[in-house]
Amino acid sequence: MSRRAVTLLAGAALVSALVACVTNPATGRKQLIFVSQEQEIRLGQEAHPGIQAEYGAYDDPRLATLLQEVGGRLAASSERPTLPYTFTLLDSPIVNAFALPGGPVYATRGLLAYAQDEAELAGVLGHEIGHVVGRHGAEQASRGQLLQGVLGIATIARPGVRRYADLLGAGAGLMLMSFGRDAEREADGLGVRYLGRAGYDPFGLPRYLGVLDALADARGQVLPSWLSTHPDPGSRVATTRGLATPVLERMRAAGTVPRSAADEFLPRLSGLVYGDDPREGFQKGATFHHPALRFRYDLPEGWTSRNTKQFVASVDDEESPTAQLVLRLVPRETAGELSPQEHAAQVARKNPQVTLQGTSQVVNGLSAWLGQVSIRDSGGATQRAHIAWIRHGGLMYELTGAWSQEAAPGTVSALERSIRSFREERDASVLSVEPAVLRVELAPRGQSLESICRARASDLAAPCEELAQVNRVEAGAVLETGRRLKLPLRQHPMYP
Ligand SMILES: [Zn+2]
Numbered sequence: 001m002s003r004r005a006v007t008l009l010a011g012a013a014l015v016s017a018l019v020a021c022v023t024n025p026a027t028g029r030k031q032l033i034f035v036s037q038e039q040e041i042r043l044g045q046e047a048h049p050g051i052q053a054e055y056g057a058y059d060d061p062r063l064a065t066l067l068q069e070v071g072g073r074l075a076a077s078s079e080r081p082t083l084p085y086t087f088t089l090l091d092s093p094i095v096n097a098f099a100l101p102g103g104p105v106y107a108t109r110g111l112l113a114y115a116q117d118e119a120e121l122a123g124v125l126g127h128e129i130g131h132v133v134g135r136h137g138a139e140q141a142s143r144g145q146l147l148q149g150v151l152g153i154a155t156i157a158r159p160g161v162r163r164y165a166d167l168l169g170a171g172a173g174l175m176l177m178s179f180g181r182d183a184e185r186e187a188d189g190l191g192v193r194y195l196g197r198a199g200y201d202p203f204g205l206p207r208y209l210g211v212l213d214a215l216a217d218a219r220g221q222v223l224p225s226w227l228s229t230h231p232d233p234g235s236r237v238a239t240t241r242g243l244a245t246p247v248l249e250r251m252r253a254a255g256t257v258p259r260s261a262a263d264e265f266l267p268r269l270s271g272l273v274y275g276d277d278p279r280e281g282f283q284k285g286a287t288f289h290h291p292a293l294r295f296r297y298d299l300p301e302g303w304t305s306r307n308t309k310q311f312v313a314s315v316d317d318e319e320s321p322t323a324q325l326v327l328r329l330v331p332r333e334t335a336g337e338l339s340p341q342e343h344a345a346q347v348a349r350k351n352p353q354v355t356l357q358g359t360s361q362v363v364n365g366l367s368a369w370l371g372q373v374s375i376r377d378s379g380g381a382t383q384r385a386h387i388a389w390i391r392h393g394g395l396m397y398e399l400t401g402a403w404s405q406e407a408a409p410g411t412v413s414a415l416e417r418s419i420r421s422f423r424e425e426r427d428a429s430v431l432s433v434e435p436a437v438l439r440v441e442l443a444p445r446g447q448s449l450e451s452i453c454r455a456r457a458s459d460l461a462a463p464c465e466e467l468a469q470v471n472r473v474e475a476g477a478v479l480e481t482g483r484r485l486k487l488p489l490r491q492h493p494m495y496p
Pocket of ligand 1: 184
């Protein structure tokens, strides 16, 4: 859950019905575009602040500069070099990149962590610039897809996303946006082209596509947008390799040494935040802590939580839950300065199918309204749940505890105890929790990643298979001397 508000506006509503069939300068393809270049630029620029607000820019000026430099070099070599490109590193562990019409390009810190050299980062950015140059977003806008598909939503589960990918479902938003197979193929081709023109190793793109392929296989994690519509992402690796081969030959013939810059690149990743950021909420034992928002509450024994931008959902059983507790931040527009009781009255007034029964109370020193909610669904059945609204730190929290008939005995009272355990977080060790960060180190002589994982198990913040993917090595193989390893290290004893 995040303090950042979701404030994306449907800027695409401004799209006018000005039809233009234009030939794209990069692809030679005729496109039916309803938006002028000015409108295209405006679409992207209007959405940009919302994306920054939702995901947050990653706060590291050195890496921001790196992204600008690499992206700027590629954009300058494109067929639309004068667009107002921006390159923003987003504070998300999800491995992804995307672009908006007219120039804004984004990559996540998760994507950066998996890159092995500058050419791979350049490959990803080149692909995204390819979408901008190919006017794929503008084409979508022209088809009206941008309205519902892109600009209206921008939210995604962040922590725990690996385990809960399937629960994200619809509305996961911009990060999962995809342009479709033809547009992806076109962007891949342009990406390879720009790599070559900007002096980068053109195999940077197929190499990173290979990483995405392996990630999708290994984890079934949320697929990056540019993979999600492709039944066979591996074929894109082969296709882009085929495109890169003649580009590399031409570069060599012209006497250009293709740039990869692994030795410069990897040390720049030292200090990069890795994985979920526990400051945005984490479960430790049977307690959910949110250091940034300074609250905690206890869960029934054995429950697990999933923490998204919008809510924290805890269940008794991940496979087949019979009961759940959901904590949600009531939007400021709704809660305003209302007391919990006034808010409850407002909810009842606005939702005729909802019946509330409860009282104002003080819970652990916080002003609250606790009770039961009954919701009549369209079929006439009634759902019952515990519900509470609690004021804390100027915000209004809603906790809902629901159960099914299959729930274990005692679940109903356990849910109520959990709700009543909501309190201010005062534990200094929780409030000072730090995320894991990457350290880039030289591999010790004669060791394998597996032996390093065993020796440093208490410091390492990710399982060995994940480290093997991050470093592109076989876990059991002896590492070459002088090889640089990216190791995510715990910085704090509370790190979950
Ligand atoms: Zn793409």
